[in-house]
Amino acid sequence: MSxxxxxxxxxxxxxxxxxxxxxxxxxxxxxAPVDEDGLNxxxxxxxxxxxxxxxxxxxWGGWKALRVLWKRDxxxxxxxxVAIHQGVIFGALTLVTGxxxxxxxxGHWWEWHEDQLVLFFVLFLFYAAxxxxxxxxxxxxxxxxxxxxxxxxxxxxxxxxxxxxxxSQRFIHPVAFDRGGPNMAGSQxxxxxxxxxxxxxxxxxxxxxxxxxxxxxxRLRELREALR
Amino acid sequence: xxxxxxxxxxxxxxxxAVVLAYVVIIGLKLQRLExxxxxxxxxxRAKQAAEEERRAVAVG
Numbered sequence: 001m002s003x004x005x006x007x008x009x010x011x012x013x014x015x016x017x018x019x020x021x022x023x024x025x026x027x028x029x030x031x032a033p034v035d036e037d038g039l040n041x042x043x044x045x046x047x048x049x050x051x052x053x054x055x056x057x058x059x060w061g062g063w064k065a066l067r068v069l070w071k072r073d074x075x076x077x078x079x080x081x082v083a084i085h086q087g088v089i090f091g092a093l094t095l096v097t098g099x100x101x102x103x104x105x106x107g108h109w110w111e112w113h114e115d116q117l118v119l120f121f122v123l124f125l126f127y128a129a130x131x132x133x134x135x136x137x138x139x140x141x142x143x144x145x146x147x148x149x150x151x152x153x154x155x156x157x158x159x160x161x162x163x164x165x166x167x168s169q170r171f172i173h174p175v176a177f178d179r180g181g182p183n184m185a186g187s188q189x190x191x192x193x194x195x196x197x198x199x200x201x202x203x204x205x206x207x208x209x210x211x212x213x214x215x216x217x218x219r220l221r222e223l224r225e226a227l228r
Numbered sequence: 229x230x231x232x233x234x235x236x237x238x239x240x241x242x243x244x245a246v247v248l249a250y251v252v253i254i255g256l257k258l259q260r261l262e263x264x265x266x267x268x269x270x271x272x273r274a275k276q277a278a279e280e281e282r283r284a285v286a287v288g
Contacts, residue, residue: 038232039236043240093242097242206250217261224264
C-alpha cells in the first residue's frame with residue numbers, strides 16, 4: 001500500500017481533495033446550523049479556508065525563496081514561483097467570494113475603510129506584481145535572486161494582514177477567531193476545519209500538478225538545446 | 229430561489245469555475261508538452277538516422 005501511495009502520490013492527493021471537498025460541502029449544508037447571519041454565512045466556511053490557504057501558499061513560497069538565497073537550492077526557485085502562483089489564485093478567490101458575501105450582507109461589494117480587506121488586497125497586488133518582476137528579467141541567476149528577495153519581502157505582509165482585524169479599532173468585518181477561541185458553535189467549527197483542510201489539500205494537489213508541468217517544460221527545453 | 233440563496237450559489241459556483249478553468253489550462257499545457265515531446269523525439273530520430281548515414285559513408 002505504501003509503495004502504491006509513493007508511486008501514485010498525486011492521484012492519492014487528488015482523490016483526498018475530492019473526498020474532503022465533498023465531505024465539507026455536505027457538512028456545511030446539512031450539518032452546520034444556520035446562525036443569526038442567515039444562509040449567507042455558508043460562504044464563510046470556504047471563504048476563510050481559501051484565505052488561510054492563500055496565506056499558507058505565500059508562506060510556502062517565502063520559505064522556498066529563503067532556501068534559494070540560503071542553501072542555493074536550484075529547485076526551490078520553481079517551487080517558490082508555483083507556490084506564489086497558487087497563492088494569487090486562492091487570493092483572487094478570497095476577494096471574489098468575500099465580495100459576494102459583502103454585497104448581500106453590507107449592500108456593497110467592497111469597503112475601503114476596512115483594514116482587513118484593504119491589507120489583503122495590498123498583499124494580493126504585491127504578489128501579483130511578483131510575476132511582472134520575474135518575467136521582466138531574463139532567465140538566469142539574476143531572475144532567481146530578485147524573485148526570491150521579492151517573495152521574502154511579501155511574507156512580512158502575511159502576519160500584518162492576519163493581525164489587522166485584531167489590531168483595528170473600528171471594523172465591520174466579522175471576527176471568526178479571537179483570544180477566546182473560535183466565535184462559532186462546535187459543529188460550525190468542525191465544518192470549517194474540514195473545509196479548510198479540503199482547500200489545503202486542493203492547493204497541494206494543484207501545486208504538485210503545476211510543478212510537474214513546469215519541471216517537464218524545463219527538461220524539454222534542456223533536451224531541445226542538447227539536440228541542436 | 230431567494231436572493232440570499234443566489235448569492236451563496238454564486239460564491240460556490242465561482243470557486244468551482246476557477247478550479248475548472250485551472251484544470252482546463254493545465255490540460256492545454258499538457259497537450260502542448262506532448263506536442264513538443266513528439267517534435268523532439270522526431271528530431272532525435274532524424275539526428276540518429278543522419279549519424280548512421282554519415283558512419284556508413286565513412287566506412288564505405
